[in-house]
Amino acid sequence: MGIAVNGIEVSDLAIEQELPHHQDAANPLKQAVHEVVLRQVLLQEADRLGITGETDDARVEALFEREVKVPEVDEAACRRYYQSQIERFSSGALVEARHILFQVTPTVQLDLVRSTAELILAELQANPDRFDELARQYSNCPSGAVGGNLGQLARGQCVPEFEQLLFRMAPGELAGRLLETRFGLHIVQAMRRIEGEALPFEAVQAQISDELQRQSWQRALHQYLHILVGQADIEGVELEGADSPLVQ
Template sequence: MGISVNDVEITDDAVERELPHHAGAPVPLKAAVEALVVREVLLQAARNKLAAEQDALRAREASQAEDAEALVEDALIERLIELEVTSPVPTDEECETYYRKNIGQFRTGDLVEASHILFQVTPNVPLDALRAKAQEVLQQALAQPEQFAELARTYSNCTSAEVGGSLGQLTKGQTVPEFERAIFSLEAGQIAPRLVESRFGLHIVRVERRAEGRTLPFEMIREKLAEYLTEQVRVRALRQYLKILVGQANIQGVELEGAQTPLVQ
């Protein structure tokens, strides 16, 4: 069975043209198909609601570009979202409440100098054996921390092994989240007592030095925080609106999550 939205077919040619835009998705073909289906759902809703504006847009764009129809469709969808998806601006009180509850997000300047020993997970090495060896080396490092650099040169699968495992100075956002949480929780000179697991493998981690940053005052970040919270509300509202449209549409050939009851007022 082919893919269609209210009897409008999503063609193979359309999917092929859309596919390059989703090369980074876990399943590019699925992402491309879903994007086309959602676009068609929105476009049909826009045409139903904005018939008069569609004619005006088509007249305006007709002489301006070869792909005038695509520009008309994009403009219709943008106008529909503008009319149907509301994004209330948060109050100062709401912004300040978020600030207080998430105060750690507003620190700047925290810096650590860290080293690690990486046991990289590879298809050819049994994970249990790798973990056992990493645990053995961790115990050696905890018992004789002065040998950390030598252990890194001997065992680490990272290029930093050449410099004793040193990663230099790191700020927040420079490493994967699981590794960042570990290094910023340690004191200067401390080795993490447990292996740190990341997408790269198993790490033995030591912090050499750290410099504390400061918390930005609310007054300094109020405007940016309001913009961020407004965007978060808009994204949630748009997702809810799409669920409604998907739930109302007759979609064949692919399953998308729909909504059975109105979620947006």
């Protein structure tokens, strides 16, 4: 493929061997090429620094351990994160909700579905008492048979975009816009809300510290890879240092 790193050619065989690991990527071949090239950059840097290991993976890990330094997360940083994300560290929060689902399928025109959904939403904004009736008539969800009632939902029980909207709503509030998820378009109403109890900081401090440490590591690793890639003479492909599963 005419790809080289600092004058050393990257073989087609290496890319072919890497390709099966990236079949879920949007562009498997591109991802495989980037992975092989980035690994070559790292192994050459390990050679330059005299870093050895039983396998290439061991040498890369040793390189990271030596060159990527991340300060320990202190208690003050953990407490700030805890206060800013207090809802995440609460237990037992529940929201009773109902919805009307307008399912989108390959055989249905999205514009037509959206127009219908917007008309129903406008009707509910003017006449909220019709929710039960209209859910039974229009919803493509089994909950339509009970007026769209989904019961009490806790965090993690529905898709993220539905959860994010629902847990921001006040009791009785009808969302003023359609919510789009992989299931289709939703009209959403929050009914009763049961507030959760915040877990004490001490109970989640270790979890927060691990999460912040991991975020710091990923930032430092991205920066290190960008520097290495910027210094390398790479021919035949444009490569960004962070575009690799190595830094996920």
